[in-house]
Amino acid sequence: MSRDLEDLVVLTGGPGAGKTTLIAELQRRGHRARPESARRILKDQALFGGRATGPTDPALFAETIMAWEVRTWVEEQACEGRVFFDRAVPEAAAMLGLPPPAHFARAAARFRFARRVFIAPPWRAIYVQDEERTQTWDEALATDAACRAAYAFFGYELVELPLANVAARADFVESHCGL
Template sequence: MPQDTDRLIVITGGPGAGKTSLIEALAGLGHAVWPEAGRAIIRDQQAIGGRGLPWVDPALFAELMLSSDLRGHAEARAGQGKVFFDRGIPDIAGYLALCGLPIPDHVERAAQQLLYRRTVFIAPPWREIFTQDAERKQDFAEAERTCAAIAAAYPRYGYTLVALPRVSVAARVSFVLDHLLAPE
């Protein structure tokens, strides 16, 4: 019988690589999803003139993301069925490393103890679909560095990365769902 965490599935990668489009398509098919914390935090912090922005206070931004991800993990564990996460707790360790910041002990503990399915899907940088907006200020080079930092973080916590192909959203959905039918 699969472990309870096998139903908690992470889709990660750098900004602008198509993660959110894939998550939204999975939600459209009726799958439970947990959205990326970062964008909501940026919107909220901008609305109140807060400091928890990646370009103002990256450590505070990481703490706010951790808080959201802890909540998402707990809600998913309390429910039934598969839940697709737009990023997971190890992303925070990757983000902190990218920023040249130490990874606090409590972030390490969270990444080690609050587990997901051991296979994690990673969206590689994809210049043709990359865009910037009010919440995504990174350029493509930073998106590539972000993906590399995240790709380095997940294996440290025992995860195996599976690269998503650079194909349509519908083809990515099929790739993910087909891959989940294969034994780990």
């Protein structure tokens, strides 16, 4: 079976921009979704004092995220219909800078997604820090810029989400996806 890449839809943006909340709303509406890998990896690493965290070992953290994202993409090849990803391979590929290391670039070239990627812009009114989201507002802005650069570098078109409530954002995504 050949998977239609347009069914593999990515939501991206800096931390605290509302991606996870939007993913939860899309799931509530009956859509399939894949969670963000970094938060799960950080929780797992904290359980045993692992080194695969950004501050401890950025290269290992990037490799671990890439492995997670590739595995998720491969698992989705056996499924049908639309699925929404909370981040994806291109961001992992760009974590160590652009241009990325060769094997990261190969992964981004091989494991493709829908050409249009939805980006949640930085939104100060909803930004909060928590146990895993320790970035400052300025770091969140820098991450947003890095996300934009990563997807542009790998040839994706960014569609900016409106600064609106989660229902309006979900309507926007569904409309742009023909749902």
